[in-house]
Amino acid sequence: MLTQQELEKYLTLCMDSEGDFAEIYEENEFSETIRTLNGKAEKTERAITSGIGIRLYKDLQSVYGYSNETDEASVLALINDLREAVGTAGDKAVEPVRLTRVEYENNNPIRIDFREVSMDDKMAYLLRAYQAAKDYDSRIVKVRADMLNVHQEVQISTSEGRLIGDTRVRTRIYVDAFSQEDGVLQSGGFYPGGGKGLEFYEDDTTPEEAAREAARVAIVKLHAKDCPSGKMPVVIDNAFGGVIFHESCGHALEATSVAKNQSVFSGKFGTQIANPCVSAVDDGTIPNAWGSQNIDDEGNFQQRRQLIKDGVLTSYMIDRLNSRRMGMEPTGSGRRQSYRFEPTSRMSNTYICPGKDSFESLFEGIEKGLYAKKMGGGSVNPQTGEFNFSVMEGYLIENGKITDPVKGAALIGSGAEILMNIDKVSDNLARGQGMCGSLSGSIPTDVGQPAIRVSSITVGGTAQ
Amino acid sequence: MNADKWIARAHEIGLDELEIYEQHETEREVSWFEGKVDSFVTSRILGTSLRATLGGKIAEISLEQTDDGMMDSVLESLKEQAETVTGTETICLRKPQDTVPVQNSRTFTRPSMDQIRSAMQETEKKILAADPRIFMVSEIEWQDTKTSVQITNSLGLHVEDAGAAQVFVAGCAARQDDQVKNDYCIRVVEDIEKLDIDDFVKELTEGVLGKLGGTSVPTGSYKVILEKKAMTSLFSAMIPMFSGEDIGKGISPLAGKLGQQIFSDKITVVDDPRCLDALNVRNYDDEGCPTRRKVLVDKGVFSCMLHDTKSSMAAGTESTGNGFKHSYTSPVHITPYNCCILPGERTLDELCAEMGEGIVITSFAGLHAGIDHVTADFSLQCAGYYVKNGVKDHSVTLITAAGNFFDMMKNVTETASDLEWSYRTITCPSVAFRSLSISGT
Known part of the structure; x- marks a missing residue:
């Protein structure tokens, strides 16, 4: 420095x-990546x-x-x-x-610094993952398990006289399990991580837990039917299910698009944009979460931002430059992948708050619908509000009951519409980890939600 | 950096081989918003990546600075990394190979800031004047880059390659009733004074206006044409299946299919890093292997997979010269370079006339998430227009197309003649299909 x-x-x-x-x-x-296949280390990159x-x-x-x-x-x-x-x-x-x-108390302390742990010991975590996936079911034929570790130090100084630094440490395990039966190959993946040292694999998610979850999805998909198409009610489960809010609404609440009137939510501050059962938060201060930082990449302290309260838009996510354009205070949301990117407003850990409905009640009264248990990724056009995302693990809902697994489902719609169509929110909030791509590069973000019900959404599948 | 010194030290600490990859890149980006320069970005980067082998195992590290003071710690790190590798596959670095390089005749004239400002101002004015429904110019951007790569290794290899690009981008939004649509347009510009701004604005504004008034369609099976941009984006997302590494490991849907009919006989796929029609040529990949033209799919038959050095050694064959890096910070990855589906003879309009009634898909969204790369199943949001009596009838929006990529590619009826490279390293012409599942209302 x-x-x-x-x-x-x-x-x-x-x-x-x-x-x-x-x-x-x-x-x-x-940063360091260790890549393994079937319990053998294939590559290491630093x-x-x-x-x-x-x-x-x-x-x-x-x-x-x-x-x-x-x-x-x-x-x-x-x-x-x-x-x-x-x-x-x-x-x-x-x-x-x-x-x-500027000095402050570190909100994201770590216990086990990966830089002080031998490669063999790090490999041991991946071997545990491999063994657990293989032990889950004899139809698991291949297991890919990779580990990413990052130690980042930043220092930001401004002409206003502020000098501040931050150290961000994060780790993530990527487990992909491949199942095979009657010549059909399927895969399932689970990629948990945190703003932590290697204690994450003891305190939060063990390699075995990650592997068993990946293997479970791979096995379920072996007998999944083609997903039906058309408009129907959909129950989206918790954790990474929150990608629906991230894509359909979160990006459109970033000042990057709001400030230039390029968002469907420009000019909607203080208005009802969602069903009153929906409240949502972007919180960069959750200790050791995947998307947390002490300060943003413009040197401002991270904050908890109440984006939507009872359906009313109460905050945007605002970086320093766009705060000038909008005439509003920055919210500590200026983030970037690295020094190669100019920062702009980005999400941190974004989630829909817990509601009052029980998980079981979400299925009541649905004659024909889709239960999206695990989501894949998605994308949005903030200007039109049109979004899409894929369902990694889905099931039919028939007469209020979860029935057969289905594959190949995509959900599409417009953000403004879906926020109004969320008619039930359960109480089982959980978060999942992802990498979010936008103007200032690829950054770690948590998505999250309790299970929610969307009364009507277009499901794309191959079955008629 | 002093390559000889690093190589000698690598041998002293017990590494078998060392490769030094150096990339120099300069870049300038200018963006324009509401009548003035909005942002200006300039950069100069010299980055290095080192690969070392020990007992046939490889390790890789990327660095920003390479002063000799860090030599021992970096080389020791490589040794520790290589010793961690337990996989059975082995690799050795490349020996020098004779090749006759080709050279692209394209030359770029770097414009002054005044020239860039003037082009942006004129473009903005003309976009807004094109149609009253256009209410916003969302972006106008200029970008010029120059990159050079130098690869040296302990086996005596020393190769150099270079590339450059200048692109002009604009995007705008239009509104009709309560529906907002946006689009963008990108041109490679050799000389900004010769940029036909009227033609550029026409392409952009016709694109966005054509999306207005879009409606969904009833769920069903339709005759479909994937317009060249949509076909290119879908094919680009599917291209990792040609990786010799994934095929060797049995996790590509092309595993075990070499020599088999995988697509319609209307489809031939060629990868040629030396293609002079493309924006840039590469005479060597990022391992220093000379590149060459390959036919990956010959009239529907899977005839060649892509290899880097490691995957080719595992398969007992030669590298195809497709070991490329995204940048010096990225590992070598099997990647096509200047890859295309060969075009047919008739225009897109003629294909629409032939189709009679059906849907032309002009764009896909969510390609990074909506594809299962193990099975090649896909379900993707898309938009386009409905064709009736052989001509465009109305635009279509918020629909999904779903199916299996192989099933779809066996259903090709014709490829159009409209192949263009522009800034891309993978490109396709428009392609017509007998049927595809569309989900809408």
């Missing part, structure tokens, strides 16, 4: 321009990422430059490119920037 003296010099030089705000983001990251991103604002205009060369000559050349782009100051008097370091 650059010294405080160097940062003050560079920030002062940045402000010797037509810019009215400057920020320097520094990052050092060490990456040491280190670079700097400098940003200047002039009113609503932003200029951003990044480099992995952090010697003085390179940084000065980068700053000069940015000053030229934003406009040089002429005879403007420039106050020297003086930084004050």
Whole structure:
């Protein structure tokens, strides 16, 4: 990391321009991936990422430059490119920037630092996963188990005099189990993770639990029928089921699209956008969660944001630049994949709050519908609100009962419509982990919800 | 970095082989919003990736800086990583091979900021003037990049490759009644002074206006044409099935199907990193293996899978020169480069006329999630237009198309003549199908 003296010099030089705000983001990251197939280590990859991103604002205009060369000559050349782009100051008097370091209590402490654990010991977690998946059912013929570990240090300094840092550690296990019967091959996956050290595999989800869940899905899919098509009621279970809110509504509540009136929820602050049974939160402060940080990537403290309260839109997720455009305070939502990305507003751990309905009551009165037990991923067009996502494990609902497993289902619709169509929310809140892609790269986010019922949604499948 | 010094030290600490991959990249991005430059991004990156082998096992690490002070810790890390590998497959780095490189004749003239501003201003004005239903220019962006790659290894290999691109992007949104639709358009621009802005705006605005008034269709089985962009996106999402590594491990749906009829005999797939019609050519892959033209599917018959060095050694064959990296931070991954379905002879309009009644799908969404890569089953959100009496009747939205990719590709009736490369490394012409399951109302 650059010294405080160097940062003050560079920030002062940045402000010797037509810019009215400057920020320097520094990052050092060490990451490691171990890939195994059938209990054998196939590949190990490590990456040491280190670079700097400098940003200047002039009113609503932003200029951003990044480099992995952090010697003085390179940084000065980068700053000069940015000053030229934003406009040089002429005879403007420039106050020297003086930084004050902001200290705080770490909300995401870890116990077992993966960098201090041998490769053999890390491999042992993956071998446990392999064995558990194989032991689950004799029809499990292949098991892929990978582990990702990341240790990221960031430091952010601004022309407003703020100097603050954060250390983010996360780990994730990816288990894919392949089942085979009568020549048919199917797969199931489970990918839990957390903002933790390797204690995650003892305290939260053991490799065995991850493997058995992947194997269970792979076995269920062996006898899944083609999914029916058409509009029908759908019960979406908890945890990664929350991807429906993430895709259909979360992205459209990010200032990235709201500020430029490119969201279906632009101008809807304070209005009823969802059924009153729906409340939703984006909370970057959950200790050691997959999407948590102490500070966002603009140096602001992470927050708990009540996005929707009883169906009413109560907060957007706002980064620093878009806060200017919107005339609202930033909400600590400026995130980025790395120094190569300019930050913008992003989700952290986003979930629908628990409701009052029992899980069983969600199925009552459904003559023909779909129970989406496990969701795959999805995507949304924030401007039109149209979203789609895939169902990894689904079942038919017939006369209020869960019956046969089905495969190949997709759910599509528009975000504004689905929020109104959620008519029951149960009380079994859980979260699942994912990687979210958007303008500022791929970042870890939790999605979550209790089981919910959507009264009508288009299901795409192959059966008529 | 001093390659000789690192290679010598690698041998001293017991590594068998060392490869040094260096990538230099410069990039400039300018975006425009509501009458002025919205953001400007500039970057200069020199990144390095090292691969080492020990007893036939490989390890990989990527670095931003490579000063000699970190040499021992980096090489020791590689040794520890290689010693962890317990898989039975082995790999050795590539020896130098003779090849006659080809060169793309494309030259890019780097525009000044004033030229970029002027083109953006004119584009914005013309988009907004095109039709009163267009209420927003959501993005206008310029991007120019230059990349060069240098690969050196302890077996005496030293190769270099380079690429460049300049693209102009614009997106806009239109409203009719309460329905909002958006679209975008991308052009590769060799010289911004020669960019035909009128033609660019016409393509963009016709695209977005054509989506307005869209309705769903009743659930059922329809004759379908996948327009070239939709076909390209679906085929690109399916292309990992050609990976020799996944086929060897039995987790690709193409496992055990070499030599079999997998698609209709109307379909031939070619991968040619040296294709001069594409944006860039690669004479070597990112392991230093010379690239070459391969026919992956010959009139529907699966004739060639893609290999990098490791998968080819496991299969007892030669690498096809498809070991590419997304960047120096990514591992080598089996990837097609300049891969296409060969075009037919008739236009998309002629295919629509032949179809008579059916649906033309112009876009898919959620391709990263809606495909089962083990079975090749898919269920995807899509949009397009309905064809009646051989011509476009009305636009169609919020429907899904579902099926099995192989079943669908055996149902091809014809490929159109409209293949274009633009900025892509995988591309397809429009393709007509006898039937596909569509879910709507």
